[in-house]
Amino acid sequence: MRSLFNRKGRKDSPTNEAPFQPSEAIPNHIAIIMDGNGRWAQKKFLPRVAGHREGMNTVKKITKHASKLGVKVLTLYAFSTENWKRPNDEVNFLMQLPVDFFDTFVPDLIEENVQVNVMGFIDELPPHTKKAVENAIRDTKDNTGMILNFALNYGSRSELLEATKKMAKKVQQNELTLEEIDEETFEKELMTASLGEFQEPDLLVRTSGEERISNFLLWQIAYSEFYFTRILWPDFSEEVLENAIGIYQKRNRRFGGL
Ligand code: IPE
Ligand code: IPE
Numbered sequence: 001m002r003s004l005f006n007r008k009g010r011k012d013s014p015t016n017e018a019p020f021q022p023s024e025a026i027p028n029h030i031a032i033i034m035d036g037n038g039r040w041a042q043k044k045f046l047p048r049v050a051g052h053r054e055g056m057n058t059v060k061k062i063t064k065h066a067s068k069l070g071v072k073v074l075t076l077y078a079f080s081t082e083n084w085k086r087p088n089d090e091v092n093f094l095m096q097l098p099v100d101f102f103d104t105f106v107p108d109l110i111e112e113n114v115q116v117n118v119m120g121f122i123d124e125l126p127p128h129t130k131k132a133v134e135n136a137i138r139d140t141k142d143n144t145g146m147i148l149n150f151a152l153n154y155g156s157r158s159e160l161l162e163a164t165k166k167m168a169k170k171v172q173q174n175e176l177t178l179e180e181i182d183e184e185t186f187e188k189e190l191m192t193a194s195l196g197e198f199q200e201p202d203l204l205v206r207t208s209g210e211e212r213i214s215n216f217l218l219w220q221i222a223y224s225e226f227y228f229t230r231i232l233w234p235d236f237s238e239e240v241l242e243n244a245i246g247i248y249q250k251r252n253r254r255f256g257g258l
């Protein structure tokens, strides 16, 4: 029988070790590093991009489920500032995916009352990708339910540097004093500023077995709870999401206090 325990001795999810309780607190902001699309495809002797296409279907499924559970913000890491290093064909495919995704999914998003937000260096995207995300933001702007926040051409180090530059410029132009620089004024310059009270993920999930951050939300995850699973993103399911939430509900968040 295949062991339920992975190499690190941890149980592979999903399990019922921490059953999800609908009556307990649902994390307001869930962020997911959607990883393992390429490996999913390779395991099936398919081209890597087949994994990205299947991963897109997982995004649809998980968006609907998170919205139904009452999650306020779902942030999905879709493309990092480092992912341009990949072969052109794969990058081109990944830049076409948002077009296909929104073409087929905006009506569902409207029905679910989900609002689309995109954070990242949007101006560097190819015109067709940029247009697709701008249209989706426009078409869902009146929705009042969950925010589906895509990190697209996002990198946290660049985000922090940009925020620092904006602050420095404000000081230079006498719009801000050094004394006024604090966490609150700094956060206003980050790409998550529009998320208001939900800027910080309560729960950060990474699929595929990698246990690293890969330049994601370095400031915002200061007190996030982490959940790592070996499940590859195309295989991620509603059940695994609920398992992650169940584990989150068992955690004791202390924020440095007692
Ligand atoms: C995640 O899957 C999607 C993106 C980074 C765009 P990967 O493409 O990184 O899949 P693996 O990690 O190579 O299996
Ligand atoms: C992180 O995954 C970025 C996204 C999921 C979009 P990567 O696959 O690019 O990360 P590394 O290279 O394994 O750190």
Ligand code: MG
Pocket (backbone or CB within 6 Å): 035, 036, 037
């Ligand atoms: Mg990867």
